[in-house]
């Protein structure tokens with residue numbers, strides 16, 4: 085008999101890299117929907133997906149001891165997703181080595197008590213809790229060795245696609261028929277057309293265009309939760325306004341501290 089357990093997800097940071105100055109003062113010790121921190125997610129209480137300069141603050145706010153983190157999965161090596169100092173602090177707190185998963189070829193410095201694991205695109209890796217993680221190539225700055233992930237456990241599947249614009253053909257084809265339970269999409273740019281970032285990040289109109297095709301491709305279905313993250317506050321209206329816009333096409337908007345189970 086197998087026990088099926090929900091996947092537990094908590095957004096620790098949902099920003100692009102235009103951080104609010106409020107993080108230095110009134111929001112230093114709390115979450116605020118309009119003062120987002122560097123991109124990061126806690127999965128099943130022991131995995132971090134990305135680890136940027138604000139990740140330790142987020143763990144502190146939630147009173148999560150650093151030594152409960154066993155593995156960190158890095159989407160790419162841009163500063164807002166990968167910060168050696170934060171990783172070093174987590175590694176220091178642990179007796180066991182911290183596992184750091186990066187895409188094959190990504191150059192990251194050696195850190196004491198950290199074991200680097202290189203992931204090959206489109207391969208599935210089993211994790212210590214029995215879940216699986218798959219690396220998928222992403223359409224983003226190639227120098228940063230970008231990858232998207234599928235995290236799956238007990239038949240449930242979550243796709244995480246920050247950062248990246250659209251989907252590469254290979255990834256789109258890999259996702260065919262996956263019937264994901266949840267899809268986290270890069271929504272760096274707000275609800276307007278003509279932004280120059282369209283080859284590296286999504287805007288809301290791009291996501292609106294993609295979702296029906298993802299449904300046709302059976303990557304998602306009527307029950308799939310679509311969550312927008314990696315939001316640049318300077319390119320969006322307020323969080324409340326973005327929530328209203330996203331609800332118009334059935335998506336929700338992540339915010340720092342958001343907890344979800346699938």
Ligand SMILES: [Zn+2]
Pocket residue numbers: 100101123162164165247314
């Ligand atoms: Zn980013």
Ligand SMILES: [Zn+2]
Pocket residue numbers: 160162224228247
């Ligand atoms: Zn990036």
